[in-house]
Amino acid sequence: MSPDAPPAICRTGCFVAVVGPSGAGKDTLLRLAGRALAGRDDVVFARRTVTREAVVDVEDHDVLDPEAFEAAERAGAFCLSWRAHGLAYGIPHEVDVALDAGATVIANLSRRALAEAASRFPRFAVVEISAPKAVLVARIAARGRESPEEIEARLTRAVALEVPATAERFCRIDNDGSPDDGAARLVAFLTS
Structure with a gap:
């Protein structure tokens, strides 16, 4: 977050x-939930800016190179920003x-950014999406961006989840089955 960003307000x-580890299927479940909740003014899926090219039909984010991102960050373009996995x-x-306006805003975050997000947003909830390690490895490998050694290193440096005490609600979704089943659980949580 920019040092000049306004403090949290009510x-x-x-x-x-x-949140969840790489390969858990966060982007897939968010995309499916977004489709299921399309047209609702009370539910907004935040569009992140990332210093990595987006993969069509897999990731949905805006792209900036590292220098442009840092300039945008210094200018206060983000209410929340963080670094993870070199990005x-x-x-x-x-x-x-x-x-x-009273909407529920959903965003794909790093576990490392949870404490700052909890301090920035007075009404705050957490959804953890996970899957067994073998599923995570297979999904990350299918992306074709990392070697087996890089995948293992990515999973090894994963940060344990610490849900901030101020979180109003918490939900864990084990996403090792059908993406539609995982998305249905996410939609049920978001609309309950």
């Missing part, structure tokens, strides 16, 4: 952080407008 909407990630300030 908002009526709830920020839902979706930079940011959530745009537009989510504040949706939260002020």
Whole structure:
């Protein structure tokens, strides 16, 4: 978060952080849940900015190179930003407008960013999406971006989940079955 970013204010909407290890299927479940909830003004899926090219039909984010990201971050373009796996990630300030209007805002976050998100958004919930290690390895390998050694290193440096005490709700989704089943559980959580 930019040092000049405004402090958290009392908002009526709830920020839902979706976290989990690489390969857990977060992007897939978010995409399916977004389709299921399309047209609802009270549910907003935040579009991240990432310093990595997006893979069509797999990831949905805006792209900036590292220098442009740092310039945007210094200019206060993000309400929340973090670094993970050698990349930079940011959530745009537009989510504040949706939260002020009472919407539920859902964002794919790093577990490392949870504490800062909890301090930034007074109404806050966490969804953890996970899968067994063998499933994670297979899914990451299918992307074709990392060697087996890099995949193992990625999974080894994963941070344990610590749900902030201020979280209003928490849900864990074991995403080792059908993506539709996992998405249905996510939609049920978001709309309950």
